[in-house]
Amino acid sequence: MLFRSPTTESLRVLIAEDNAVNALILTNMLTKLNHSVEHVEDGAKAVARALDGDIDIVFMDVHMPFLNGVEATKQIRQKYSAVELPIIGATAGAFADQHSECVGAGMNDVLVKPFPKERLLSILSSCRRHK
Numbered sequence: 001m002l003f004r005s006p007t008t009e010s011l012r013v014l015i016a017e018d019n020a021v022n023a024l025i026l027t028n029m030l031t032k033l034n035h036s037v038e039h040v041e042d043g044a045k046a047v048a049r050a051l052d053g054d055i056d057i058v059f060m061d062v063h064m065p066f067l068n069g070v071e072a073t074k075q076i077r078q079k080y081s082a083v084e085l086p087i088i089g090a091t092a093g094a095f096a097d098q099h100s101e102c103v104g105a106g107m108n109d110v111l112v113k114p115f116p117k118e119r120l121l122s123i124l125s126s127c128r129r130h131k
Contacts, residue, residue, distance in 0.1 A: 011035045011056040011127060016046035016072065017090065018064045022113065026059060026090075029120060043067030047075045055085060057127045059111070062091040062102060070105040077106035086127050090115075 013030050017023040018041050027037045040046050043060075044067040050058055058076070062069040073087050089102040089110040099110045109123060 011124065012054055013037045014046065014049055014055045014058045015039045016041075016043060016058060016064065016069065017061040018042060019061070022061070022090075029117065033121075033124065035124075041065075043069055043072030046072050050076045050085065051079055057124075058085065058087045059090055060087050060107065062089050062098070062110075069107075070101060073102070073105045073107050082106060082108050086123075088123055 013035050015023055015026055015030075015037060017026065017039065023039050023041075027039060030037050038049065038055075040049055041064070043064045046058065046060060046064075046069075047067065049055065060069040060073060064072075067075075069089060069091075073089075076085065076087060086108045087106065089099075089107040090113055091098060091102070091110060092113045102110045111119060111123070
């Protein structure tokens with residue numbers, strides 16, 4: 001089945017993911033939807049890149065080295081609101097308390113890996129550019 005974006009707007013996406021396979025899968029899904037993608041391997045790099053600007057949405061792995069996704073989100077939220085820069089948590093953890101921690105830190109939503117493509121499309125369709 002071919003991916004079709006529910007919107008014609010191409011987004012500038014930052015993927016913060018320390019697992020190369022997970023990053024590649026998400027990158028491939030997003031580029032097939034005509035979005036531009038950048039990838040960083042840890043939370044500290046994600047914060048630095050997000051604060052540089054020109055990013056429309058961040059997919060943030062929750063468990064990363066140096067700075068985890070929850071702490072990275074808290075730092076990004078000091079500059080950008082959830083409307084200005086959506087941050088979507090990505091985790092293998094399906095427990096409600098983990099999701100509550102992510103949302104409490106400022107993530108707009110949480111994807112449980114592996115996630116269905118329909119869920120990704122739903123999240124992308126609800127995102128707005130902050131610039």
